[in-house]
Amino acid sequence: MIKQTKDISDIIMQCQGIDISIYEDSFLKKTLQKRITASTCNSLEDYCTLLKQSSIEGNLLIASLQNNYSEFFRNVLTFAVLERIVLPSLLLRKKKEIRVWSAASAQGQEAYSIAMLMEELRSGDHEKFKYRIFATDKCDAQINLGRIGKYPSSALNNISFKRAEKWFTKQNDVFTIKPELKANIDFSVFDLLNKKTSSPSASIFGNFDIILCANLLFYFNPKNQKQIVHNISKSISDGGYLITGEAEREILLNLDFKEIFPQSGIFQGRTDHRKKIEHGSFNQLSTN
Ligand SMILES: C[S@@+](CC[C@H](N)C(=O)[O-])C[C@H]1O[C@@H](n2cnc3c(N)ncnc32)[C@H](O)[C@@H]1O
Numbered sequence: 001m002i003k004q005t006k007d008i009s010d011i012i013m014q015c016q017g018i019d020i021s022i023y024e025d026s027f028l029k030k031t032l033q034k035r036i037t038a039s040t041c042n043s044l045e046d047y048c049t050l051l052k053q054s055s056i057e058g059n060l061l062i063a064s065l066q067n068n069y070s071e072f073f074r075n076v077l078t079f080a081v082l083e084r085i086v087l088p089s090l091l092l093r094k095k096k097e098i099r100v101w102s103a104a105s106a107q108g109q110e111a112y113s114i115a116m117l118m119e120e121l122r123s124g125d126h127e128k129f130k131y132r133i134f135a136t137d138k139c140d141a142q143i144n145l146g147r148i149g150k151y152p153s154s155a156l157n158n159i160s161f162k163r164a165e166k167w168f169t170k171q172n173d174v175f176t177i178k179p180e181l182k183a184n185i186d187f188s189v190f191d192l193l194n195k196k197t198s199s200p201s202a203s204i205f206g207n208f209d210i211i212l213c214a215n216l217l218f219y220f221n222p223k224n225q226k227q228i229v230h231n232i233s234k235s236i237s238d239g240g241y242l243i244t245g246e247a248e249r250e251i252l253l254n255l256d257f258k259e260i261f262p263q264s265g266i267f268q269g270r271t272d273h274r275k276k277i278e279h280g281s282f283n284q285l286s287t288n
Helices: 006-016 025-038 044-053 055-064 076-092 109-122 140-148 161-167 222-233 246-254 271-279 281-287
Strands: 097-102 130-137 150-152 168-171 174-177 185-189 208-212 236-243 266-268
Touching: 006 044, 006 055, 025 044, 025 055, 044 055, 076 097, 076 109, 076 208, 076 236, 076 266, 097 109, 109 130, 109 161, 109 185, 109 208, 130 140, 140 185, 161 168, 222 236, 222 246
Parallel strands: 097 130, 097 208, 130 185, 208 236
Antiparallel strands: 150 174, 168 174, 236 266
16 A cells, blocks of 8 residues: 655656646555556555656656546536526526636537537527637647547447437548537637636636536645636636536535535535635635
């Protein structure tokens, strides 16, 4: 059992220039244990020696800390509440344009899922409205895959036959997103832990009605979780929503966000968040 990870973090910082101390401790320890076993080292000390000698092992460790897994309509309850409660209520507020930020979008499945909901609402009874989705990720390879929008049939498990027919063209086992679904999505690289920026520059100003930051926060230690929430909170419009993954709800509940529907992972910030952010006290919280 690994007791502490500081030595490893220091070696990776020295040899690769990457800070892996940002990750949540038990996730880091589990990943390290897997790498120690795979590299056939007998102890943490042996593994430290290997890391100092082999940049290949350093890169393998860093790669094992990255998780790019995503799905269309990944959390069924979240997307049902979005479709039936959140989007109709935003439209009732007579919004002319709905602005969405998918802030760790991996290969774009989350952004395309939202776009399908928007298009379906637009073709229904609702007054015509515009929407814009900003899909960002730290990793440019992921962003490129999102822009291309090609997926194997196995990626479409949560997509109904009707949606698959409407929004994809099929060639052999490859399903490609149709251009009309891409038309309202901007893909760009954006690092949520960059303290100098709080929203993607392509969006000009934040003011997002919905920000999705799902299946990312739990990989980071509490300080970096708060840093990310602090950063993105500045970009949520008044009455806007912040969406996390199922396993990350506690993080936002502990930061006093209010879940609008039980277990949905969809939150609204309390009004005093804005004041805290404006006066910097949330920032102090985030660095404690
Ligand atoms: C597990 S995927 C989640 C994808 C999607 N949000 C979902 O719920 O299915 C996590 C994504 O976060 C991205 N990521 C990791 N660190 C990041 C950071 N500091 N800023 C922005 N994106 C980051 C990864 O590149 C990866 O694509």
